Amino acid sequence: MRNFSALLRKKPFAIPSSGVPLPPGILVDEEISPVYDSKNFYPAKPGEVLADRYQTMVKVGWGVSSTVWLARDLQGHIEEPESIVALKIANNNTSSAGHEREVEEHISTADPSHRGRSLIRTLLDYFEVKGPEGSHSCLVYMPMREPLSMYQRRFDDSKMPLPLIKTYIRALLTGLDYLHKECRTVHTDLKLENIMVSFEDPAVLADFMENQLENPMPFKIDSVGRPVYQSRNDFGPLKSLRSIPQLVDFGLATRLEEDDDWGVWPIQPDHYRAPEVILGNGWQMHADIWNLGVLLWDMIEGKELFRHIHDQEGRYDAKLHLAEMIALLGLPPPEIMQRYQYMREYSWPEPVRREDGRICETAEEYFCGPFFDAKGITELHISNESFSDSHTILGRFLYEDLIPNRKLDDTISFLEGDEKEAFLDLAKGMLVWHPNFRKPAAELAAHPFLQPKQKSA
């Protein structure tokens, strides 16, 4: 029997394969990465049909081990409106796409009725494509407008309006509530680039795609003959503020099924790293709450909270980071110190390689500890100007001279009065040394600071 719906399927159309050639000497997109190896990337070109279904049109992003393309979905009736998807085409040598797929499939099915699920990017489809040097996993997603880092820059002074920021924070917390409670998954890599914003109006995407046909991407051919296209991801000015944020990139996410499952290896971008990760105390979902707590400054102030975490050569320095945490939050409580001393000797199940190539077996080696005095119980009363109360702790911080004179309350310039107080109250529920005393995502989402203001009659 003939399959009539297949006959009426959308057809690939001619797509100009490239625009202006770029000089071979300049590095384009993924080529910038120090670990770039051309043969690992799929040589995607505009106009090709992958998996007999997706016609690639324009490259919109790249990472160290993937490129991201917008593509027409040819499935569906010829008269149905065009459907555009985003394809993340992974390198042939990476297992992270398989892991990402597994986690995202779990997230899609854990509880489809939860409000937070729609605030997390999930997979639409998955397939493999053969390249000249092996097989590449392709993850298919809804197309999104841009990462939050780019969206922010569309506003004066890169500051989104406060009511909008509040809505976004509430949405991200609702997403995290789903991820933590229902999916028992830790994202581990929350940053503005991993929060993507949806299209506020379908016309934005339609106009962009139209424009690509008239004005194709510049490209170059690299030294081994692979075409490298220069990605385009500027979808132009906002038509409205009707976008919603989604948490993306689950390549490093970790599932912790049981209450006593712990992650021990290093996670999180340097600025957003939770203290339990640096101290080697083991981490769970609460590490994401710290991470988002730090990210609030990027969203509200347009600046990072931690300012003194790099040494003079610009390398991340964990002792500086802990010193700044102490300045902003006071000293860690005794339970954290006890656990730190107890875990210091703990070797990871597998060694971890640092960026500088050193192989490390413990958190202390990795982050260049020790950080606190191990000599029994030491009573230390801090009474310098930067601390209002005195604390009693186990073990002295070994780098007291590095503690900067900063207070959390002074880090906020964008808010005043009651708004500032309410914001700090929210943040102080997230930036807590003891992970168990950080508030869970659902409780934080209901915080008064995040609730829309009632309009007076």
Ligand SMILES: Nc1ncnc2c1ncn2[C@@H]1O[C@H](COP(=O)(O)OP(=O)(O)OP(=O)(O)O)[C@@H](O)[C@H]1O
């Ligand atoms: N659904 C999407 N719609 C539009 N653009 C996207 C989408 N997903 C990703 N991108 C673009 O591609 C870029 C890279 O995507 P993503 O963050 O998923 O990869 P990555 O994790 O950085 O890659 P890698 O794992 O290879 O390092 C994003 O910063 C964004 O610009």
